[in-house]
Amino acid sequence: MPSASAVKTASLSLCFSVGAVLFSSHAGGGFATGNQANVYFISLGWLGPITAIITMLLLTLTIKEAMNMYNSRHLTSYKQLFMNLYSPFKAVEVLFEVFFYIMVLMAVSAAISGAASALADQLAINYYIGVVLVGAVVFALTIFGANLVRKATTYMGIGILVTSILIFTIGIFMTGDVVGTTTVTAAMENDFMANGFAKLPQAILYAVTYAGFQCVVIPTMIVVGTPLVTRKNCATSMWFSFAMNAVALTLSVCMLLGWTGVYGKSPLPTLTSCQAMGMPWLTVVYSICLLLCLVSTGVTTVFGFTARFSEVQPLKKISRSSVVRSAMVTFFIILLSMTVSLAGLTNIIKYGYGYCGYLAIAIIIVPFLTVGWYKNKRYATDAAYKGRIDQMNAQPESSEEYAPVTETMKETI
Template identity: 25%
Template sequence: MNKKNHGAGFAVCFSIASAWFGTHCGSGFATGAQGVSFWTSYGAYALFLPVISVAVMAVVAYIQWEFCRQNKTYDYRSYANRLFSPYDKVFATIYEILFIAIMVMGVSSVFAGAGQLISQMFGLPYVPSVIAVMALVVVLNMFGTRLLVASSSILSVILIAVIVIIAFLCIGKNGGHFAEVVSTWQTEGSLGGAILSGILYGSFQCIILGATTNLSEDIATSEDSKLSAVLGLVMNGAMMVLLTYMLLCYYPSINAEQLPVLAAVSELGIPALETGYSIMVFLAFMTTAITCIGAILKRVEGFGADKISNITARRALYSAVLILICFGIAQFGLLNIVKKGYTAVGYLGIPFVIIPTLIIGTKKIKQGLKGEK
């Protein structure tokens, strides 16, 4: 019997879920900025908001991976073209614009977050710190890309381990305040607004899921798609809940911090842990910047070939324009980028990514499964 009649196995599904986990729980997540923007800003409602977010993400992940398996579409544009066919020229283009917008937000967040980190660690003004980060990213993009990308998996594992240690220490030290927030049900905003915020987080993350379409190449059956999504739900969900509960231990003051996790670590009074966390987050920031810039350039470097024939020159030009745009966005600060930028893209993601995936994607994979019987 051929491979298609057999599951790929638990190990393959676990590796796919782990890759998704690494993509999601990167530098932006590890700062806590996303957590306070979408979850803990609503107080005790944050107890269940990460569950809503990860449920949305997991359902879309399953449909996307299964669709890609059936249609052999192993990059996000091919996936979008097939999903939205015969209206792909319009809707696949919108999908791609949203994907690029998220990548731009990612680079801008790196400039803002890493700049804020340098500013706090060394007491430097914010803008010069951002300029220093921008210069470093340019240098790394020219000479250090392979090293950073090659080490990204190891960096992610270490960073997550550090976050877990920090979370347990913070909860252990300030768990009493967490209990008080929950027992007295201290909330901000409405329940409906809180639920919408949880959905919006899942929405912009579903756009980023487009970067995982290549993982479906190792999926052999529909059951593999389901298992990969379930494992990813458990791994991501556990980390999201842990981080949120840690942040609630410092509610509401933590919501005003540009780097919430660093603020929590500082209160622990463990200099070595604070330094280790800062170094790991900074390295993760650099990896995120290189990855996002590379993803954007891959999509735009073909434009203008008739006027600038040298691809290296085109890449240099587009890189410069991109970095300047991201530098400008970074001036709004990390929390504003997350709250306003990611939220805006999240709103657009609901009608242009989530709903089409749930309706069109589900319909087409059901048709595909019937054809496999």
């Protein structure tokens, strides 16, 4: 029997591990390439870093409610999750299905495209060969189940967090010393003097949109988060994730604010900025970090799709092996994503992510943070009430003190 402290340590370790999955899934397109950060936050000027923090808060609170609803009711698929969320309305969960299929293609395509671009830039590997290599790695890591995904993304997440903070911190301190850059404080002050709060409505829209399309990882998060059996576990896990995501994304935005004159329209703003710093070792470290980020994004996104379709009856008739079924589904979605990746990283993020983000505001973010929050709170209250009734009725009936609870007595509990 493990000690109380051992159980507590294991629980915190598991919460961190699940939180790291969300961090790793966001890392690739989110801040490692700098592309998403550039499209959604840099244009906001001084509001960019603040919006990044609010965005990550919205995302983690939404996924906390999703995991809590999934685990407390012992659901078995994301379809059941959204049926519970939208109840009593019927068939609304189809909207999430549409969002999810499109976003899986967009997210995995962006990850593969970004990683292939990095390989082409750093190792002079042909872009199309890079697409195939990255697709093969994502395939191998996806087909062996939730435990491997959780472990792989935890280690990748730690490496990503450390190296990204190192790179962004150095980049921030070097602004103003490299031709074409300006200090972060000067960039923010200049924007505030020029625009004030004029960009606030746009910042709110971007925050909710960005959090919305990141919700593509909900199917993966509810599967890897199944061991988080209590509301407190789900909350702890997401606070870990919020801290990691908010720190990394905010540092990325702050650094890029000072380097906009250097990277211009590059599809990999962070890599271009890193190369301009004149530190070859830092570029190597960043390239490794970038590949880890993009692979982890691809793995966590594909896994949610694979978990959904590998258990359908037609595939079970083909093979009894869950690994074989997972391999078939994973191969299909990666092959399709590799085709879409030929459209280019910037176009995928600007158009594919943007429109899916608008849809997610209405069908995911707002419902989970309002109706979902209320339903989870009510469900927990009802469960606690039922638990007290069952406990009192389980006492020996021979004692008047422990007589079964009557309907009249229930009303006073």
